[in-house]
Structures are given as C-alpha cells and as structure tokens.
Amino acid sequence: MKAEKHILIVEDEEKLAYVLEDYLHAANFTTHWLADGAKVTDWFNTHPVDLILLDLMLPNVDGLEIAKTIRKTSKVPIIMITARIEEIDRLLGLELGADDYICKPFSPREVVARIKAVLRRTYNEDVDAQTPTTLSAPLLLDGHSFCISANGRQIMLTHVEFQLFQVLYQQPNRIFSRVQLIDKIYQDHRIVSDRTVDSHIKKLRKKLAGLLPEIELIHSVYGAGYRYAPQAKSAETALQDS
Structure with missing residues (x-):
C-alpha cells in the first residue's frame, strides 16, 4: 500500500481551510493547517511534507515571500492559491518555482485533482491508478x-x-x-x-x-x-x- 501523502495547507480563511482538509482527507491525504505566514518556514523546516497548498494573501508574511524562501532549500511542490489575477505570470515564473496555481473562488474537487496531478508529475507516481495523465504518444x-x-x-x-x-x-x-x-x-x-x-x-x-x-x-x-x-x-x- 502506498504511503499517504502529507499536504501542508497555508490558508488564513478558517472555513475554507476546514473544507479543504475534509476533501483531502476523503482523498486519503493527511494534512496540516497553518494560518499565519510567519509560522510557515520554521514549521516546514522541521516537518516533511509532500506538497504545499499556499495562499497568496496571508497575515505577516505573504505567500510570495514564503515560496521564495522555501525554494532556496527545497523543491517540494507548491500550488499557489490567489484571488489576484494580475499575479498569474509571477506565480508561474521560474524565479518563484510555483508548480501550479488556483484562482479563488474554486471547487475543492478541482483542488484535489490538481494536487494529484502535481504529485504525479513530481514523484512519477500514480496517485490514483484510475486517472492516468500521460499521453501514450506525443502530439x-x-x-x-x-x-x-x-x-x-x-x-x-x-x-x-x-x-x-x-x-x-x-x-x-x-x-x-x-x-x-x-x-x-x-x-x-x-x-x-x-x-x-x-x-x-x-x-x-x-x-x-x-x-x-x-x-x-x-x-x-x-x-x-x-x-x-x-x-x-x-x-x-x-x-x-x-
């Protein structure tokens, strides 16, 4: 049996974080939630995770700064969450190293699907054997x-x-x-x-x-x-x- 993947949710909207946790638990992920941007880096440095779901707008330290700091020492997949459409190009820029991003408002089911897709690409592992994402031949x-x-x-x-x-x-x-x-x-x-x-x-x-x-x-x-x-x-x- 494959080990459960651990997702760090960094989101200051409590209700949204609870909904995300419920959907991720139903998809057999384990989670940890942080609401304060200032606490993320220290926690991450002492707790291994497989992917970070990172909100852009956070108290004290925003998601962009957190992503930059984490990328200095880790290649852990990061999916950014944002309501600021004008940040799209920056979020997917090489200097930040974001693997994907999701715009608010969103469907929790879409978030789960996007997490699975990023994990498959990153770890070359079929998180859900019934949903392959690779093309059998190039276009x-x-x-x-x-x-x-x-x-x-x-x-x-x-x-x-x-x-x-x-x-x-x-x-x-x-x-x-x-x-x-x-x-x-x-x-x-x-x-x-x-x-x-x-x-x-x-x-x-x-x-x-x-x-x-x-x-x-x-x-x-x-x-x-x-x-x-x-x-x-x-x-x-x-x-x-x-």
Missing part, C-alpha cells in the same frame, strides 16, 4: 496543413483553431486569459469578444475529443482563462462528450 502539429496527429489518428483544424491550440500547447500548464489569447490569435487588433474565444475553444475540444477520446487537453480555469494540461477525463466529462 504532432503541422503548421502548414493545420493538422494535429496522435496515435495514428489525425484531425484538421481551422487556422484560428490551430493558432489557439498552438499557443496553449507551447506553454503547458500556463493559464492564458481570453484577452491574451485574442491578442495572440488576432494580431490585426480587430475587436473580438470573449464569447468568440469560448466558441473556438468549444469547437476545438470537440475535435480533440475525436483524436484522444480519453484525454482532456484544454482546461477551463474559473475566473482566469484556459490552459493546456493532458489529463484523463472524469466520468462526467466523458459522458458529456459521448
């Missing part, structure tokens, strides 16, 4: 024909769909806002609404489902945008696609 993108291939299958995209997918694909796990995607796809600065991006994403996902039926490649991040991160589809998502 091949052909910019001349706007074609994507994988596992002997092939799909054709429109020019805009291919550009959209390529932007996300080239920077895995980075979250792009709708405005950022519009700027990269429509470089003639035409006026395009957010709904246009959502429509393209919907069509792109439908085509990708025909290429890789078991894998969800493009994920919506509530309040932030979209990101590319191959992950096995949940039963609910698979049912929606069928």
Whole structure:
C-alpha cells in the first residue's frame, strides 16, 4: 500500500481551510493547517511534507515571500492559491518555482485533482491508478496543413483553431486569459469578444475529443482563462462528450 501523502495547507480563511482538509482527507491525504505566514518556514523546516497548498494573501508574511524562501532549500511542490489575477505570470515564473496555481473562488474537487496531478508529475507516481495523465504518444502539429496527429489518428483544424491550440500547447500548464489569447490569435487588433474565444475553444475540444477520446487537453480555469494540461477525463466529462 502506498504511503499517504502529507499536504501542508497555508490558508488564513478558517472555513475554507476546514473544507479543504475534509476533501483531502476523503482523498486519503493527511494534512496540516497553518494560518499565519510567519509560522510557515520554521514549521516546514522541521516537518516533511509532500506538497504545499499556499495562499497568496496571508497575515505577516505573504505567500510570495514564503515560496521564495522555501525554494532556496527545497523543491517540494507548491500550488499557489490567489484571488489576484494580475499575479498569474509571477506565480508561474521560474524565479518563484510555483508548480501550479488556483484562482479563488474554486471547487475543492478541482483542488484535489490538481494536487494529484502535481504529485504525479513530481514523484512519477500514480496517485490514483484510475486517472492516468500521460499521453501514450506525443502530439504532432503541422503548421502548414493545420493538422494535429496522435496515435495514428489525425484531425484538421481551422487556422484560428490551430493558432489557439498552438499557443496553449507551447506553454503547458500556463493559464492564458481570453484577452491574451485574442491578442495572440488576432494580431490585426480587430475587436473580438470573449464569447468568440469560448466558441473556438468549444469547437476545438470537440475535435480533440475525436483524436484522444480519453484525454482532456484544454482546461477551463474559473475566473482566469484556459490552459493546456493532458489529463484523463472524469466520468462526467466523458459522458458529456459521448
């Protein structure tokens, strides 16, 4: 039997911390909760953990400073929690070494799923054997024909769909806002609404489902945008696609 993974929750909202603990315990994780940013580093230096769920806004010492300090001595996975969308690029920057981030408000189930995904990548261990996240073969993108291939299958995209997918694909796990995607796809600065991006994403996902039926490649991040991160589809998502 695999040892339980230990998650350090650093969150000053007591009710939210309790909810996160309940969901993580149900997923067979052990947890420890700290609410004061000033206490995190000393506690971390004397207690081994497998991952840190770290809020950005904390009393006394904020999450950014905590992440910087921890990264000087440890490569422990860190998932940042933030309500400040403008901090996105900094949170995922190499200088901070954050492995992922989640925007408030969020679903506790999403937090658990993201923790499992980061742990799989970090420790090369299948935390949940029923939800593999690796592609069995690499995707091949052909910019001349706007074609994507994988596992002997092939799909054709429109020019805009291919550009959209390529932007996300080239920077895995980075979250792009709708405005950022519009700027990269429509470089003639035409006026395009957010709904246009959502429509393209919907069509792109439908085509990708025909290429890789078991894998969800493009994920919506509530309040932030979209990101590319191959992950096995949940039963609910698979049912929606069928």
